[in-house]
Amino acid sequence: MDTDFAKRRRRDLILAFCLAAIAAIVPLFVKDSYVQNIMVLTLMWAALSQSWNILSGYCGQISLGHALYFGIGAYTTTLLFTKFGVLPWFGMLGGGLISAVIAMGLGYPCFRLRGHYFAIATIVIAEIGLLLFHNWDWAGAALGIEIPVRGDSWLKFQFARSKLPYFYFALALACVAWFVTWWLEDSKWGYWWRAVKDNPDAAESLGVVVFNSKMGAAAVSAFLVAVGGSFYAQFVSYIDPESIMGFHISLLMALPAVLGGIGTLWGPMLGAVILIPLTELTRSYAGGSGRGVDLIVYGGLIIAISLARPQGLVGLFSPARKEAKQ
Amino acid sequence: MSTPLLETRGVWQRFGGLVANSDVSISVGRGEIVGLIGPNGAGKSTLFNLIAGVLPPTQGSIWFDGEDVTALPAAERCVRGVARTFQVVKSFETMTVIDNVIVGALVRNTVMRVARRKAHEVLDFCGLAGRANVLASDLVPSEKRRLEVARALATEPKLLLLDECLTGLTPLEAQTGVELVRKVRDTGVTILMVEHVMEIVMPLVDRAIVLDLGKVLVEGKPNDVVRDPKVITAYLGDRHAVGA
Numbered sequence: 001m002d003t004d005f006a007k008r009r010r011r012d013l014i015l016a017f018c019l020a021a022i023a024a025i026v027p028l029f030v031k032d033s034y035v036q037n038i039m040v041l042t043l044m045w046a047a048l049s050q051s052w053n054i055l056s057g058y059c060g061q062i063s064l065g066h067a068l069y070f071g072i073g074a075y076t077t078t079l080l081f082t083k084f085g086v087l088p089w090f091g092m093l094g095g096g097l098i099s100a101v102i103a104m105g106l107g108y109p110c111f112r113l114r115g116h117y118f119a120i121a122t123i124v125i126a127e128i129g130l131l132l133f134h135n136w137d138w139a140g141a142a143l144g145i146e147i148p149v150r151g152d153s154w155l156k157f158q159f160a161r162s163k164l165p166y167f168y169f170a171l172a173l174a175c176v177a178w179f180v181t182w183w184l185e186d187s188k189w190g191y192w193w194r195a196v197k198d199n200p201d202a203a204e205s206l207g208v209v210v211f212n213s214k215m216g217a218a219a220v221s222a223f224l225v226a227v228g229g230s231f232y233a234q235f236v237s238y239i240d241p242e243s244i245m246g247f248h249i250s251l252l253m254a255l256p257a258v259l260g261g262i263g264t265l266w267g268p269m270l271g272a273v274i275l276i277p278l279t280e281l282t283r284s285y286a287g288g289s290g291r292g293v294d295l296i297v298y299g300g301l302i303i304a305i306s307l308a309r310p311q312g313l314v315g316l317f318s319p320a321r322k323e324a325k326q
Numbered sequence: 327m328s329t330p331l332l333e334t335r336g337v338w339q340r341f342g343g344l345v346a347n348s349d350v351s352i353s354v355g356r357g358e359i360v361g362l363i364g365p366n367g368a369g370k371s372t373l374f375n376l377i378a379g380v381l382p383p384t385q386g387s388i389w390f391d392g393e394d395v396t397a398l399p400a401a402e403r404c405v406r407g408v409a410r411t412f413q414v415v416k417s418f419e420t421m422t423v424i425d426n427v428i429v430g431a432l433v434r435n436t437v438m439r440v441a442r443r444k445a446h447e448v449l450d451f452c453g454l455a456g457r458a459n460v461l462a463s464d465l466v467p468s469e470k471r472r473l474e475v476a477r478a479l480a481t482e483p484k485l486l487l488l489d490e491c492l493t494g495l496t497p498l499e500a501q502t503g504v505e506l507v508r509k510v511r512d513t514g515v516t517i518l519m520v521e522h523v524m525e526i527v528m529p530l531v532d533r534a535i536v537l538d539l540g541k542v543l544v545e546g547k548p549n550d551v552v553r554d555p556k557v558i559t560a561y562l563g564d565r566h567a568v569g570a
Contacts, residue, residue, distance in 0.1 A: 004459075005442070188432050195429045198418035205378060205412075206481055207404035207433035263420070 012182060012265060020175050027167050036163040038280045040235065043170035044228060046272035049256035050177035051224035056254065057263035058181075058190065059217035060197025061111070062119045064250045065126030069099040069222040071133065071245035073229025078145050078239055081156075088157040092230040096223040103222035104215050111214045114200075126250060133241040144240025147233065157234045166235050173231060174269070177224050181265055184220070193217055197263065225253070255298060259305055261312025270313055275301065329392045331356045331516050332377065332485055337386035339372050339540075346372040347383070348540045354485070359507070359517045361531035361548070363524070365561055368537040370520045371413060374489055377518070378410045379403040391484065404433060409483035411474035413490045413520075417462035424449065424458040426473055430480030445480055452476040452506060468499040475506065479515075486510060488519035492526050500526055528552060536560065 023043075027036055048070070056062045076098055077091030086094075110121045134142050152159045159165045184190045192213040195203035200210045233239050257263075260271030278301075279294035309315055330353035339347040346369045354360050362370050376383050379400035387396045395403055409430075418426045427445035435441040449455050452472050457465065465473060471491050478486055492503045504526060511517055521527040528534070528548040536543040536551060538560040544551055551557055 186438055188436065188438075191425065191429050191432055194421055194425070195418050198420055199416045201380070202412065202416035202418065202477075203429065204400045205380075205404060205410050206430045206477060207401050208429065209401045 009182075009186060016175070016178055016182070020171065023171055024168070027164055033163055034284075036167060038277050040163060040166050040170045041280065042272055042276040043167070043174045044232060044235075045252060045256060045276050046269050047170065047174040047177040048225055048228045048253045049260075049268035049272055050174070050181055051221050051228065052253040053257045053263065053268045054181060054184070054193075054224075055214075055217045055221035057257055057267070058185075058197065059193035059214055060263070061214055061217065062115075062254075063122040063221075064119050064247075064254065065122030065124075065129075066221070066225050066253050067245045067247065067249035068126040068129040069103060069225040070229035070232070070249050070253075071129060071241070072099045072102065073226030074233035074239050074244045075133065075139060075229075076226070077230040078147055078233045079139060082145055082147065087155060088230065088234055089155075092227050095230050096226040099222040099226035100219040103218040107215050107218045111211060111218075123247070123250070126245065126247070130241050130245040133245060140240070142241060144238060144243075147237040147239075149237070158237070166231075169231060170235075173228060178265075178269065180220065180224065185265060189213070189216055194263070251298075255302065257312075259301060259312065261314030264312060264314045266317075267312050267314045274313075330354055331391060332518065333389040334373070334377065335387045335389065337373070337376060337383045337388065339369070339376060339381075340384045345540050347376065350386075350537070350540070350542055352535050352542060352545070354516060354518050356484075356516055357511070357514065358533060359511050359519070359531045361527045361534040362518060362520045362537065363522075363527060363534055363551075364537035364543070367539075368560075369540040370537055371489065372540075373537065374410070374487055374520060378408060378487055404481055404483075407482075407484035408487065409478035409481045409485070410487035411471075411478055411489055411491050413493075415467075415470045415474055417465070417470055417473055419463040420461065422459050422461055423454060423465065423473060426462050427476050427480045430477040433481040448476050448480045451509070452479070453502070468495050468503075471495065471503065472506065475510070479510065483515060485516045485518065488517060488521075490520055490522060493522050504530055524552065 027039065030036065030039075052063065052066050073092070073095035076095030077088050080086035080091040080094065081088055106125055110118060110125075113121055133139055139145070147158075149160060150156050150158060152161060154165065192203070192208045195206065195208050196210050196213045204210050229244070233244070256271030256275050257268040258271070259275055260269065261267030275298070279297055282297050283294045305312065332354040334350055334352050337347055337350045338345070350369070350373060362373065364370050375381055377388060379395070379398055379402070382396060387394055389395065390403065390406060390408060393406070395406060398406070418429065424442070424445055427448055428441050431441040431444040431448070435444055446455070446458065449458055452475055454469065454472055454476055457469060462470070462473060475488070475491060488507070492500045495503060500523070507517060507519070507530060519527070519531070531548055533546065534548045534551040535545045536557050543560055544554045544557050
């Protein structure tokens with residue numbers, strides 16, 4: 001029994017390692033910068049969705065305001081770099097820490113809310129954050145900030161000519177987010193989170209400190225999302241409130257996890273690999289005819305998945321399901 | 327040994343104008359099986375929730391293992407050694423049976439491997455070993471009841487609170503349940519159980535406490551309690567008390 005479990009854990013780890021190794025080789029053969037761009041975005045959204053999944057999937061606290069942490073990460077890095085010349089690497093760390101602290105500060109009142117009420121609160125708070133940045137002149141207000149080009153370097157994390165460095169960073173980020181999830185899944189926190197999601201009252205009776213569990217999940221989740229935001233700012237080298245903190249960012253973090261399987265280890269990865277290329281392609285094929293087509297594709301996919309397989313695509317491979325059927 | 331494991335001292339619970347418990351003082355000694363009985367609405371579940379720490383009493387205090395635990399939340403009481411099952415089962419439905427039990431085992435074991443082994447032992451003890459890797463949502467009702475007990479036992483409690491864990495089972499399932507409760511007691515765990523089905527509880531418990539209208543009505547040996555005219559009146563009304 002124990003060995004079965006250990007075997008499955010090890011198999012997950014080996015599979016992840018192989019997939020990462022294959023992914024690392026791909027851009028050496030695929031030189032097209034458009035395709036490379038899609039690959040970077042896919043990995044980034046996979047990492048973000050994986051991070052979102054920690055709070056909303058494992059711990060069951062559906063957040064539709066994670067754009068706030070994404071934005072804080074992006075703005076912290078950019079402001080520190082443009083105003084004080086602080087290297088983006090420190091900005092990433094700083095943005096992550098600030099986001100984690102803010103997530104806990106917001107969690108303190110919000111985690112008293114359950115279910116839909118919590119989700120609504122997260123939307124409202126993210127919108128407030130968006131409005132604040134919209135009107136904050138020092139941070140560029142609605143116009144945003146352009147990150148000045150200071151030449152290609154790993155130190156400043158800027159690469160004008162090649163997408164490869166961005167690709168490898170995004171890959172590393174996705175790996176880290178996956179690994180953190182893998183590691184936490186078989187830890188006290190992982191069990192506490194899932195217990196809190198399924199039944200907080202029962203969890204409490206078994207010694208689970210529900211409030212602390214939620215706070216922990218929020219902090220880890222927000223930290224990783226903020227690092228993703230920092231990366232995105234460097235990648236596009238121009239940020240403004242709407243494109244960084246808009247509601248669609250929060251939605252885009254949730255969708256891959258929902259499609260692939262919410263609260264599962266592989267769900268967000270699988271979801272992102274399907275969803276992001278699909279939307280990027282529809283967006284380019286639909287051309288200038290409007291930004292709506294990719295959203296229609298999202299909507300269609302979500303309807304299809306909720307009708308056919310509400311537990312997500314990963315459910316197709318779930319071991320627990322298979323055994324139950326026997 | 328002299329101090330009881332659990333003691334409630336003058337506990338009151340009011341919900342608005344409703345008095346669910348009034349001046350309830352009971353005690354449970356170490357190693358006992360005590361039955362808490364009474365007609366519907368007598369305040370049994372409320373008292374249970376007060377002991378488990380779901381809500382604080384309006385007035386009075388609760389002592390566990392020689393310590394005042396009145397102010398402690400449920401999770402903290404679990405750490406001290408109070409475990410419970412729920413009348414309406416509250417399994418972690420999206421988790422497997424073994425994972426459900428691991429949540430409980432984590433109270434005493436921080437190393438995952440140890441917690442997992444402990445959980446397997448408990449499942450074995452409760453006769454659920456064969457269902458370890460099944461999702462909790464796929465269990466039949468009697469198995470879910472046993473899972474509740476297993477999860478609680480995994481926290482290695484000193485006191486186990488069983489809230490109607492034998493109600494709604496077939497006679498055969500109930501008999502297996504009774505055997506499980508005895509087996510648990512034999513490992514040294516004290517048990518306080520709420521139960522409706524008299525013919526199951528009475529042979530099982532060492533002592534019975536009858537609640538009625540939020541108050542302790544009678545307390546004593548099961549055989550004496552069922553013959554007590556006050557108890558018969560509480561359950562069946564005045565007309566039946568005359569003959570007893």
